[in-house]
Amino acid sequence: MKKIIPSLLFVFFACTGYSQVYVAVTGNDVTGTGTSANPYKTIVKGVQAAAAGATVYVSGGTYNEVSEIYISKALTLQKTGSTEVIVNASGRGTGSFKYMVGIVNTSNVTIDGITFANNIGNGSKGAWVLGSGSNITIKNCSFENIGWVSNNLSSIPPNSGTVTNAIKVEGNSATALTNITLLDNNVENCATGWGEAVTITGNVNGFLVDGNMIYDIANIGIVVAGNYTSTGAPSNVNQARNGTLIGNEVHHCMSAVANSAGIYLDGAINIRVEKNEVYQSGVGISVGGEQPTGVGATTPGGHVINNNLIYNNVIAGAYFGTNLAGNAIQNTKIFNNTFYKNRTGAVVNGVTTINGVAVGTAADNFGGEVHLQNINGATFKNNIVYASNNKKALVALSGYSVASYASDYNLYYRDGSTTFIIDLTGTSFNGSSATGSYSPAQFTTQTTLDANAAVGAPGFVNAGSFDFALTSSALAKNKGDVTYDSNASGTTDRDYSTRKRDGRVDIGCYEIQSGAFRTATPKEEEVILPAFSIYPNPASDFVNINFGKQVADAVIRITDVNGRLLMVKNVKSATFERIDIRSLKAATGLVTVTIVENRSSNSFKVLIR
Ligand SMILES: [Ca+2]
Numbered sequence: 001m002k003k004i005i006p007s008l009l010f011v012f013f014a015c016t017g018y019s020q021v022y023v024a025v026t027g028n029d030v031t032g033t034g035t036s037a038n039p040y041k042t043i044v045k046g047v048q049a050a051a052a053g054a055t056v057y058v059s060g061g062t063y064n065e066v067s068e069i070y071i072s073k074a075l076t077l078q079k080t081g082s083t084e085v086i087v088n089a090s091g092r093g094t095g096s097f098k099y100m101v102g103i104v105n106t107s108n109v110t111i112d113g114i115t116f117a118n119n120i121g122n123g124s125k126g127a128w129v130l131g132s133g134s135n136i137t138i139k140n141c142s143f144e145n146i147g148w149v150s151n152n153l154s155s156i157p158p159n160s161g162t163v164t165n166a167i168k169v170e171g172n173s174a175t176a177l178t179n180i181t182l183l184d185n186n187v188e189n190c191a192t193g194w195g196e197a198v199t200i201t202g203n204v205n206g207f208l209v210d211g212n213m214i215y216d217i218a219n220i221g222i223v224v225a226g227n228y229t230s231t232g233a234p235s236n237v238n239q240a241r242n243g244t245l246i247g248n249e250v251h252h253c254m255s256a257v258a259n260s261a262g263i264y265l266d267g268a269i270n271i272r273v274e275k276n277e278v279y280q281s282g283v284g285i286s287v288g289g290e291q292p293t294g295v296g297a298t299t300p301g302g303h304v305i306n307n308n309l310i311y312n313n314v315i316a317g318a319y320f321g322t323n324l325a326g327n328a329i330q331n332t333k334i335f336n337n338t339f340y341k342n343r344t345g346a347v348v349n350g351v352t353t354i355n356g357v358a359v360g361t362a363a364d365n366f367g368g369e370v371h372l373q374n375i376n377g378a379t380f381k382n383n384i385v386y387a388s389n390n391k392k393a394l395v396a397l398s399g400y401s402v403a404s405y406a407s408d409y410n411l412y413y414r415d416g417s418t419t420f421i422i423d424l425t426g427t428s429f430n431g432s433s434a435t436g437s438y439s440p441a442q443f444t445t446q447t448t449l450d451a452n453a454a455v456g457a458p459g460f461v462n463a464g465s466f467d468f469a470l471t472s473s474a475l476a477k478n479k480g481d482v483t484y485d486s487n488a489s490g491t492t493d494r495d496y497s498t499r500k501r502d503g504r505v506d507i508g509c510y511e512i513q514s515g516a517f518r519t520a521t522p523k524e525e526e527v528i529l530p531a532f533s534i535y536p537n538p539a540s541d542f543v544n545i546n547f548g549k550q551v552a553d554a555v556i557r558i559t560d561v562n563g564r565l566l567m568v569k570n571v572k573s574a575t576f577e578r579i580d581i582r583s584l585k586a587a588t589g590l591v592t593v594t595i596v597e598n599r600s601s602n603s604f605k606v607l608i609r
Contacts, residue, residue, distance in 0.1 A: 017051035022080075025061035043069050043077070043087065050075060058114065062086045069101040071109055077101075079113030079140075082544075086115045095121030098128075100146075105131035113578070115142040116166075120150045122193070126166040132175035132203070139183035140578055143167060147191030153218045154350030155191065156256045162193035171203030171240070172232040180207040184569075186580045187214040187221075194257065196220035196264070200240045202231030207243035211569055213580055214250045216349060219260045221250040221281065226267030226300060227291035236296025241269040245276060247570055253281035254348040257355055259315045259366060261286035267293070270302040275494045275509075277309045279466075280348050284310035284339070287329055288322035288373065301330030301377065304487065307494045307509045308337045309468055315354075315363050317342035317385075321373030321400065328376035328401065335488040336480070336499070338384040338468050338508040340460075343367030343391050368395030368423070372402045380407040382480040382489060384458045384468075384508035387414035387421055394443075398426030405430050409481045411454040411507045412440045418455050454479045458508060465564050469495070469510040477512055480505030496555045496570050534593060538607040543579045543593065550575050554597035561590055581608060 018034050023046040027039035039059070040046045044067055046056045052073040060083020069087070071077070079085040089097045100116045103109045116126040126143040129136055143166035149155050166187045171177040180200070187197045197217040200207060202225075214221040226239030250262035262278035265271050267289035278284040285308060289300035300322070310317045317339035321329050345360030345367075354362045369385045372378075372395065387393040393412050396402050414421050420437040424446075427435065434446035440455045459474025461467040470476050480489070484500050493499050494509040502514040533546045545556070551574055558567040558581070566584050571577050584591075594603040 017049050017054060019051055019054045021046045021050045021054055021056045022059070023056060024059040025063065042066060047071060047075065047077065053108070058085045059083070060085055062088050064088050064091045068097055068099055071101065071103045072106050074106065074108035076110045076112065077114065078110070084115055085113065086117055088117050090118035095123070098123055099125040101127045103127070103129045103136055105133060107133040108135045110137045110139070111141055113140040115144065116146070117144040118150070119146045120148070122148045122162050122164065124148070124164040125168050127168070129169040129177065129180060130172060132171065132173050132177055134178040136177070137181040137183065138167065138185060139181065140185065142186040143190065145189050147218070148193040149191045151189065152191055153189070153216060153254070154256065157193035160194045163195035164190070164192045165195045165199045166190050166192070166197045167199070169200045169204055169207070170231055173203060174234050174237060176203045176205040176237065178206045180204060182209045182212060184211040184578070186582065187212065187217070189216045191218040194219065196223040197253070198222045199225065200243065201225035201228055202240065203233040203237045204240040205242055207240070209243070209245045209248060211247045214248065215252045217253040218349065219253065219255040220264050221253040221262040222248065223264045223266055224268040224271050226269065227289065227294045227297060235294030238294055239267060239269050239297055244272040244274065246272070246274045248276045250276065250278045251280050252348055254314065254351045255282055256351045256353060259283050259354065259362070261319070262313070265303055267291050267300045269298050269300060273303065273305045273308060274490060275307045279310070279312045281313050283315050283319055284313045284317045284342060286319040287332060288319060289327045289329065290322065290324060292324070293327055299330050300327065301332050303332045305332065305337060306335045306488060306490045309494055309509050310337060311340035311342065311466070311468070312344055313342040314344055314346055314348055314359055316367045316371045317369040319371050319373055320378060321375030321402070323373050325374055325401070328374040328403065329378070331377045333488040334378060334380045334383065335485070336382045336490065336493070336505065336509055339369040340384070340386045340463060340468060341388045342369050343388065368392040370394050372396040372405070373400045375405065376403040378405050379488070380405070381409050382505060382507050384411045384476060386458060389414065389416040392423045393421040395423045396427040396429050397423070401428045402430055407449045409452050409479065409507065410450055411458050411476050411479065413455065413457055454507060462564065465562070467564050468508065469565070470506060470508065470512050472512060474512065476507035478502055478504040479507045495568055532595070532602055534604050534606060538609045539581060540609055541580070541582050543581055543606060545577045545579065545593070545595070547575050547595070551597050554595055557594045557596070558584065559592050559594070566591060584608065
């Protein structure tokens with residue numbers, strides 16, 4: 001050990017800057033020294049003054065930064081104290097900030113608890129992770145009003161070059177961005193034009209997008225993309241890959257120029273999409289590839305889509321397959337999702353037309369709970385596919401090719417009637433010449449698929465109040481594939497409860513927790529979290545939970561007075577959690593916050609106002 005000491009001393013003296021830097025709105029960039037007693041005034045100054053590996057602590061208040069926050073060294077930039085830290089670009093004038101915070105060609109960077117707001121103009125970004133590097137985390141941040149136009153979600157962008165992003169992760173070189181984490185962020189009110197709220201594109205290998213709330217967006221919520229030459233990455237590595245999107249709540253993502261998905265895999269490979277909730281967006285989940293597969297690149301696919309809850313979207317619940325012939329999506333497993341009353345044709349965010357076509361007409365032209373496009377190799381099992389009256393459950397239309405498609409153990413239903421809910425009009429479907437509209441039974445006769453389908457009402461607890469858990473007598477109970485594929489179905493359901501119970505997987509995204517219904521308090525074996533506290537109460541924007549100890553793997557559930565689940569979050573290795581309650585489906589009133597770990601729980605009432 002002694003031999004190491006001279007090296008450490010050398011590093012200490014060789015570094016410039018401070019290992020802890022403080023920034024406050026009351027500070028001064030000229031006379032300040034970056035200490036807590038004498039802080040700097042701007043975050044830009046604090047970042048510049050910090051040594052590699054330092055932490056920059058930012059006190060509450062609004063920061064009208066004079067230039068972009070550029071980070072090219074290991075750094076933690078975090079809020080200190082309980083008051084919101086807002087980086088506000090509104091005073092800068094349209095188009096003056098290309099990005100608000102840039103993390104460029106570096107590793108080991110964390111941004112924690114900062115709000116980035118009001119960056120307006122074509123090309124605007126909130127956070128931009130660019131180049132190569134690893135271990136980059138953006139968590140507990142909020143991105144608000146980042147757009148080509150300010151506070152306007154219905155204006156039609158002038159052309160396809162009108163692109164903004166709240167968060168863009170872009171691998172642009174032969175060396176990948178790896179271990180990128182976007183955790184528990186809030187993204188809202190962004191007119192992204194032809195861009196997306198959260199974009200992961202190019203040479204990005206290994207990432208986690210977990211627990212984010214993304215809503216009121218004028219296009220796609222989250223995209224994982226590949227084969228876009230604009231990134232500049234070599235074509236053989238120009239695909240975001242090996243990532244997980246889990247536990248995100250995405251809603252009101254609605255474009256006036258395209259069928260915008262809440263979650264879109266576009267040319268990506270090997271992505272898991274789990275336990276997400278998507279509603280009132282153009283399309284719930286879309287799995288495709290718009291760009292031709294590049295030289296040396298992998299044909300898009302290898303995805304697992306499971307335990308997602310997809311309802312009340314405007315055009316369709318899901319698109320599986322690309323609209324680009326010759327680029328058919330490969331080897332994708334779609335298991336245990338719940339699709340409910342999509343294809344609403346409703347006006348969302350004031351968007352009345354899509355490419356000049358009324359949204360209701362567009363929904364009738366393209367819609368269905370699940371719409372198959374060019375796909376070659378997909379397994380579709382254990383899904384609830386519940387259509388509205390007169391709408392289609394499963395659609396594969398003329399001009400597309402569906403090959404090597406396997407489906408079974410799904411539940412099909414629609415209000416009013418279960419006849420003619422599968423439409424294979426004019427398509428090449430699995431090599432058969434079966435075209436036309438079928439009931440589930442006719443579909444099986446024509447295609448041999450779904451021989452073990454369940455047909456009927458699934459048995460939701462209360463779909464009217466968006467509670468899609470199953471009752472103890474539900475038709476969907478124990479009707480999933482008799483062979484449990486834990487990789488495809490997951491080991492836990494959307495509620496982070498055990499996926500296979502009572503000897504057989506249920507159909508849909510929720511598993512009945514036999515003997516202990518999920519909204520009931522689990523068996524109390526001991527009182528955990530003795531120093532637990534939750535504040536403020538009443539709360540309006542955020543609820544802070546101090547667990548009073550390290551929790552290894554806990555689940556937080558928020559329910560209303562009727563026991564309806566409003567939010568569920570998974571927490572790992574944490575002593576503290578901040579929950580954004582701004583988009584809870586119950587705007588106000590008394591809610592119960594329950595923390596469950598190892599079948600023990602604590603519950604607290606919180607008033608939301
Ligand atoms: Ca079961």
